Amino acid sequence: MGFSQVLGQAAVVDNLKKQLEHGKVVHAYLFLGPKGIGKTLLAKIFAQGLLCSATAHPVPTDCADASLSQVDPTTNAPFPGNQVSNGPIFPGPNAETFSPGDPASAHSVPIDSADASSELGGYAAGSATSGPAAVGSSEGSSYDGPGLTDSAAATLSPEGSSSGAASTGAAAVGGADRPCGRCSSCLRFSSGNHPDFLHIQPVKNSISIDAVRDLQRDIAVKPFHRGRKVYLIDDCHLMTVQAQNALLKTLEEPVGHAVILMTADSGSQLLPTVLSRCQQVILKPVSINLLEEYLQKKYKASPGYISFAAAYSHGIVGKAVEVVENENFQQQREEIIRLIHSILQGDSTSIIKNTEFFVENEDRVFEILDFIILWMRDIIMLKEWPQGALINVDKRNMLAKHAINFTTGCIKYIISIIEETKQLLLSNSNYRLTMEVMLLRIQEVVTCRQW
Ligand SMILES: [Zn+2]
Structure with a gap:
């Protein structure tokens, strides 16, 4: 499982990859988009990346602290976004609407699949030096909310404490291509048997308060594998109001090692207080031409039926695949x-x-x-x-x-x-x-x- 499986969400994928690469993530993400758009797939890939233990750019242990995520490990030069240390971390036209010191405000910044530039201050999406100012990326390094750096995760890791950074002289600090698909964590994730990943799905079109309480009990248990635990709540708009209120407590007082991923068709059924405490990852339909090209490569159906499937699905990949299959x-x-x-x-x-x-x-x-x-x-x-x-x-x-x-x-x-x-x-x-x-x-x- 890797980001290459996600079709036509380049801006969103780039942004999430940067967050993994730079080693900073926030404690809660909300993947939004119509049914079949690929929210769960993307959230699972991101979850695997969060848990992946690949290390592409090891650095000396004595430098392996959180501040290193502000340095390009290939050149030891500061990332461009860090050069103006006292300026706003969202220096676009809408910069005044963001408050770097306010976690709730910062988390509500949406990552928009099709219009990242307008949502995030007019940057060209996908640029390595001037990309969207994602919360938790290097550009947002002054953000001091409840994010979790990879280096911090390494210090929390049971593996790291026994045979990790101190003994090997290296620690995982960004730069790795995660998920790698090869490490023990990725292999366990792919087998559906990762001890630090919990996937919550609706039962009879509802997610009860009991499911949220199960999650909260699990969060209290120390991570098993790499110092991080990831929770995926699918169709979180189906949470009861009681369940949302219960989850709100966890979002307001995040536990350092936990990252909560949620998917929803829309945010309209979620409490505003829940919405405001998540970083929104917005997925939009892909272009009909791109979808048609993808279906043509993957399926042997007639070109006419493929064209129908792409148009009928309005660019929603899951729906198009179902139409063909x-x-x-x-x-x-x-x-x-x-x-x-x-x-x-x-x-x-x-x-x-x-x-x-x-x-x-x-x-x-x-x-x-x-x-x-x-x-x-x-x-x-x-x-x-x-x-x-x-x-x-x-x-x-x-x-x-x-x-x-x-x-x-x-x-x-x-x-x-x-x-x-x-x-x-x-x-x-x-x-x-x-x-x-x-x-x-x-x-x-x-x-x-x-x-
Ligand atoms: Zn891996």
């Missing part, structure tokens, strides 16, 4: 396309059969209705902007037939009927009746074609 999805898509074709034929005798289809697939009705809307959107694209990007690229011929038969106004009206139906379903209307009325209304539009 899941044969059920492909089969269900074909069923929905047959349904759409049947609806647009305007045959009144098919209404009963199509109603039954919706009844049989009630659990995914919104997914089906959204797919029909996307199909209608493609018809409008073909009619109004023939060079525009289709989502159902591989079904262009069938879309073209539908485009010939209907006006744009007609298709827009069908979309409005479907949107109204979705609203009715959300208000707990009679399901079968609602779907039947929707099909009757669309049938009327299709046969009259006066819009």
